[in-house]
Amino acid sequence: MSGIYIHIPFCKKRCAYCDFFSTTLLNQREEYVKALLKEIVNRKDEANEPIRTIYIGGGTPSTLEPYDISRIMATIDAPETEEITMEMNPGDVTPAYLKGIKEAGINRLSIGIQSFQDPLLTLIGRRHNAEQALTAVRNAKKAGFDNISIDLMYALPTQTMSQWEADIETAVNLEVQHISSYGLIYEEGTALTQRVRNGELEMIDEDSENAMYDRLCERLKKAGFVHYEVSNFALPGYESKHNSCYWNGTSYVGVGAGAHSYIGVVRSWNPNDLNTYIRNINNGTLVRESETLTDKDRYNEQIMLGLRTIHGIDEAITRQIRGKYETILDFTQANLLTRTAQGRIVATQKGLHILNRIIEELMI
Ligand code: SF4
Structure with missing residues (x-):
């Protein structure tokens, strides 16, 4: 979907x-x-x-x-x-x-x-x-x-x-x-x-x-x-x-000036300028810039987006990156992250105050 x-x-x-x-x-x-x-x-x-x-x-x-x-x-x-x-x-x-x-x-x-x-x-x-x-x-x-x-x-x-x-x-x-x-x-x-x-x-x-x-x-x-x-x-x-x-990585198509799309592992975006957008559409030359997400990008996205939600992240993904699982343990001990009954890692209320800093520490 x-x-x-x-x-x-x-x-x-x-x-x-x-x-x-x-x-x-x-x-x-x-x-x-x-x-x-x-x-x-x-x-x-x-x-x-x-x-x-x-x-x-x-x-x-x-x-x-x-x-x-x-x-x-x-x-x-x-x-x-x-x-x-x-x-x-x-x-x-x-x-x-x-x-x-x-x-x-x-x-x-x-x-x-x-x-x-x-x-x-x-x-x-x-x-x-x-x-x-x-x-x-x-x-x-x-x-x-x-x-x-x-x-x-x-x-x-x-x-x-x-x-x-x-x-x-x-x-x-x-x-x-x-x-x-x-x-x-x-x-x-x-x-x-x-x-x-x-x-x-x-x-x-x-x-x-x-x-x-x-x-x-x-x-x-x-x-x-x-x-x-x-x-x-x-x-x-x-x-x-x-x-x-x-937040969960589903594909979407973005239409209009400056709109971003995400399909498969490719993110692309339209020109962020009204006249360029209109002109390019009208003469059939609209070129979207794009990037293909690497494994590192996808790991970072899972951390960045997952920790913003009630569903959190699967701690297993951090075990693949040296030092990151230990960082999770430190944050858990400091009551900034916690483990749910389903084994997911989510931010505590205290952790939500400094969520950007936590995310930065866990990203690569
Ligand atoms: S300038 Fe427009 S886009 Fe920006 S906050 Fe106001 S209404 Fe929203």
């Missing part, structure tokens, strides 16, 4: 923390969608297994019209697909829009709420407010969507623990099926990073960030969510099937 990822690189406004590939040149949407449709047709045979999931991400896919989403879905033409997710900005989630994309086949929404606090939303440069975020979820439910994910961010400058607890509580009370939550990362070249450098804003310290993460994990666990990936929580049965492809 494989997945398809469709990249929509348009945003109405750039957020202050974002370094993703996206553009505010909305007048290129029609040209882009036409190029996307061509790429889908050209690569039809690459998904050599039945398509199980489709994920329309961005950027902001809800900058497209429902009609565009219908065209994309009709071109993929895979009516048996189990999970079809679309990312949305809360400001775009109107009843008419929801009706249109539901008719197009979307059955799961990922709404980029980030915070229910207006001052924080303004600070990070989001174009929606808290009221729109609440209305978005209510509208989505009314429109019949019963698989809704929301994104929340923590460790934002000036964010207090009580604001964060209020956000978690609001999220729980909204009764969505899935929550993804990320601590803010200060990426090079973003407006927020610059403001910290200028001394206008202060970063939250590491202990406070860890405390916010722990509070999130505890509260969502109490509310019945399964913490199935370091940043992802789902009610039982609502784990993202598409994202699980990335």
